[in-house]
Amino acid sequence: MLKLIVTIDGPAASGKSTVARLLADRLGVSFLDTGAMYRAATLAAMRARIDMTNESEFLRIIESSKFQFSTEKGKTLVRLDGDDVTDEIRRPDVTANARYAASAPKVRARLVEMQRQIAAEKEKIVTEGRDQGTVAFPDANVKFFLTADAKTRAGRRQAEMPDTDKRRDIGQVRRDIEARDKSDQDREIGPLRPADDAIVVDTTKLSIEEVVQRLLEYVEGKC
């Protein structure tokens, strides 16, 4: 069987996780949510109460933690040292703190190495994140970059929130998203940007199904 790597990068709430999962499912291939890896590493650091700006400490925690990632019914299940932390890694404080792992070059290098190890064990994979087409898999067979305007992304993010958080002001949700965009775009290593050979898809006016269909056509056309 030929190896297939499809990368999907894009900003927060651009729809890439949902689309990547559905695309992997339609293609019958594995799926990797690399944001979950940054989140799990962040939670490990928070539990160990380390100074998250200290890169060596962060690396030490990553090396001494046991991470397990799997997909079940389209959901990424995450275990940290045996504990199911699937929901915990989506907490707002973990989301906010993920910027420390994301902006630490050595932590990024270690997580990229883990991503390549996971991909090497699979025949075919759809992987999503911020730097998958640019840094982790520069030779991927097909690369996508999904975008959507900030207002649309804030609306999507608010709709996914648990009921207790739903009342959060949409303006605040949008500001949080824009702050994450800025920190993702401005970092020196692995910044958020489309790879030169990425297909850029603006999802603002498209349904999930339309995006998945479009991507599926590209992949089938290419491979």
Ligand code: C5P
């Ligand atoms: O995609 P998700 O929101 O789960 O990602 C959490 C955080 O991890 C993002 O805000 C981003 O800063 C970081 N991340 C990254 N590189 C990736 C995936 C995620 O820097 N490949």
